[in-house]
Amino acid sequence: MIFNRFAKEARACVVAAVEEARALGHDSIGDEDLLLGILRADKGVAAETLSSLGVRLEAAREESERMGYDALASVGIFLEDIRREAGDAFDLRIPEGRRVPFSPRAKRVLERALKEAVGLRDSHLGTEHVLLGILGNGDGMAVRMLARMGVSPETVEDRLFELRGRAAG
Amino acid sequence: MDERTKSRVGGPGNPREGLDAVVALRRTLEALEAAQVENAFVAGWSWAQIAEVVGVSKQAVNKKHAKRIRDRCPGEPPRRKEKGE
Numbered sequence: 001m002i003f004n005r006f007a008k009e010a011r012a013c014v015v016a017a018v019e020e021a022r023a024l025g026h027d028s029i030g031d032e033d034l035l036l037g038i039l040r041a042d043k044g045v046a047a048e049t050l051s052s053l054g055v056r057l058e059a060a061r062e063e064s065e066r067m068g069y070d071a072l073a074s075v076g077i078f079l080e081d082i083r084r085e086a087g088d089a090f091d092l093r094i095p096e097g098r099r100v101p102f103s104p105r106a107k108r109v110l111e112r113a114l115k116e117a118v119g120l121r122d123s124h125l126g127t128e129h130v131l132l133g134i135l136g137n138g139d140g141m142a143v144r145m146l147a148r149m150g151v152s153p154e155t156v157e158d159r160l161f162e163l164r165g166r167a168a169g
Numbered sequence: 170m171d172e173r174t175k176s177r178v179g180g181p182g183n184p185r186e187g188l189d190a191v192v193a194l195r196r197t198l199e200a201l202e203a204a205q206v207e208n209a210f211v212a213g214w215s216w217a218q219i220a221e222v223v224g225v226s227k228q229a230v231n232k233k234h235a236k237r238i239r240d241r242c243p244g245e246p247p248r249r250k251e252k253g254e
Binding site for chain 2: 068072075082086091092095096097
């Protein structure tokens with residue numbers, strides 16, 4: 001299992017990703033949830049990279065929600081209408097006791113994270129490798145989410161290596 | 170133009186948006202079902218009555234919703250009403 005080789009920080013970001021997915025009503029953990037997990041765990045070079053580019057947890061969460069609203073609006077459904085009609089009982093959060101699996105895309109991100117760590121000859125799997133795994137999935141939700149926030153994957157990658165270099169002295 | 174008729178993406182010309190919409194709808198539908206079942210329960214409907222309208226077995230409704238609703242609405246279940254009230 002890949003998870004065994006995760007450093008503490010990377011584990012924390014995966015755990016945080018699960019929490020984010022549940023809170024946002026995502027019925028599987030997507031690559032965008034892994035990005036939110038990095039921001040929520042707020043540890044390691046990856047979190048530093050994102051925050052230095054002005055990508056904050058709250059804003060990213062809102063962007064993720066907006067992507068959902070927009071997708072619904074594209075087929076003529078307005079979430080606010082549904083929320084108003086259904087009343088206080090309407091809650092998108094995933095209820096306790098319901099399992100939320102990793103999406104194939106998120107699994108691929110984690111596999112790619114491992115490859116990145118090996119490729120960079122790093123002895124541990126850290127949040128920066130998870131972030132690189134996310135960026136490598138150009139078609140994924142996370143990269144689209146970043147693009148909507150005005151941040152390109154190239155910019156993130158450049159900053160990441162800049163900060164890594166600085167940390168390594 | 171009416172905001173509701175303005176955009177017609179998600180059609181055959183844009184599968185990606187169409188599929189994204191399906192995902193968003195599925196998540197919304199789950200939450201809406203949970204909310205409406207809870208609303209019915211709070212209004213005094215029995216599990217059997219709810220199940221009949223939803224078109225699934227009583228056991229299915231119970232398994233999916235009972236625990237969550239009991240956690241959200243502690244205390245005595247509401248007074249049972251006659252169907253359709």
